[in-house]
Amino acid sequence: MIRVVVAGSTGSIGRQTLEVIAAEPDRYEVVALSAGASVEAIVAQARAVRPRVVAVADVEARREVAAALDGVEVVDDVAPVCAEADVVVNGVVGFAGLAVTVATLAAGRRLALANKESLIAAGPVVQPLRATPGAELIPMDSEHSALHQCLRSSVDASREVSRLVLTASGGPFRGRSGEELASVTVEEALAHPTWSMGPKITVDSSTLMNKGLEVIEAHELFGVDYDDIEVVVHPQSVVHSMVEFSDGSTIAQLSMPDMRLPIAYALAWPERSSVPFGRIDWASLGSLEFDAPDRATFRCLDLAYAAGRAGGTAPAVLSAANEVAVEAFLAGRIAWSAIPEVATSVLDEHAVHPPTSVEDVIEADRSAREAASSWLASRGC
Numbered sequence: 001m002i003r004v005v006v007a008g009s010t011g012s013i014g015r016q017t018l019e020v021i022a023a024e025p026d027r028y029e030v031v032a033l034s035a036g037a038s039v040e041a042i043v044a045q046a047r048a049v050r051p052r053v054v055a056v057a058d059v060e061a062r063r064e065v066a067a068a069l070d071g072v073e074v075v076d077d078v079a080p081v082c083a084e085a086d087v088v089v090n091g092v093v094g095f096a097g098l099a100v101t102v103a104t105l106a107a108g109r110r111l112a113l114a115n116k117e118s119l120i121a122a123g124p125v126v127q128p129l130r131a132t133p134g135a136e137l138i139p140m141d142s143e144h145s146a147l148h149q150c151l152r153s154s155v156d157a158s159r160e161v162s163r164l165v166l167t168a169s170g171g172p173f174r175g176r177s178g179e180e181l182a183s184v185t186v187e188e189a190l191a192h193p194t195w196s197m198g199p200k201i202t203v204d205s206s207t208l209m210n211k212g213l214e215v216i217e218a219h220e221l222f223g224v225d226y227d228d229i230e231v232v233v234h235p236q237s238v239v240h241s242m243v244e245f246s247d248g249s250t251i252a253q254l255s256m257p258d259m260r261l262p263i264a265y266a267l268a269w270p271e272r273s274s275v276p277f278g279r280i281d282w283a284s285l286g287s288l289e290f291d292a293p294d295r296a297t298f299r300c301l302d303l304a305y306a307a308g309r310a311g312g313t314a315p316a317v318l319s320a321a322n323e324v325a326v327e328a329f330l331a332g333r334i335a336w337s338a339i340p341e342v343a344t345s346v347l348d349e350h351a352v353h354p355p356t357s358v359e360d361v362i363e364a365d366r367s368a369r370e371a372a373s374s375w376l377a378s379r380g381c
């Protein structure tokens, strides 16, 4: 049995992780679940999978969960339990996922990472932890899972890889001009054409910030230079990403868009899941299209490349400013087109420096949130 901790179990990734586990019940044992404040959802999950521990961050919600569950230890933080697992799924949303990333790698466990923000923001701090004996990082992000799968065909990736090609669906606003995008609504931004995901990442997809952050994520995961990471728009979301090798060959990973496949891949690694997800029906697939991204209209993509190249605290600051801007957009306080403005302004004012500890990263995150909030306040948002 593979022992699994599911951090962020009530979110989109967490729920799909439990579906994958339910599809192969003899293969996995759930040790712990965690959530922020979703009482009903986590109580129902805990009754179904019977974990030893349930972690709930919110105090009041924790009391309610403890009252509803018998025979389960209810705690405030899942991080200390990560050492008990063979694999920890980090499906926490946003920067809050950093503690789980750090705890899992430091304990020498396999981290199935859906929380890209922790790697993007804290790359310089997280990287050394990957050298902990037993520690492994398997991406759950569909593009990076694809790259991970393509790289399995290489004997020596450091010599044989010439570039990584990340595919982007282009989101709901692909093909629209800056003028047309000035007045888009929250509902329009949340209507993703191919993927069903949480609200934060769906908005990030609509701005291409998600793809930009994924470029940084790919750089951190696979150690490839930014000059050798390319983004191509592929509206069907069937080719999840590609690796081009030194001999000119390109290997791609294809499947229908279904997050359960990269989730199952990371859970079962180094084996493969025996249950298929996202199988392709070639007779009905139709054509696959590829196109260059519109970098002038979707400025967040180049903003992320710039932050990635600047390194140090820049990716943490970009990610934090973006989180604040996206929350403000979702709350109807700013226009969609203001999201890159907030991020650009905060990044421009920030003095980039190399973070040497988790505290440094937390401070960079905090100051960027403060700067983003004052940007909003100064405009009466």
Ligand code: MG
Residues within 6 Å of the ligand: 141, 142, 143, 214
């Ligand atoms: Mg992705």
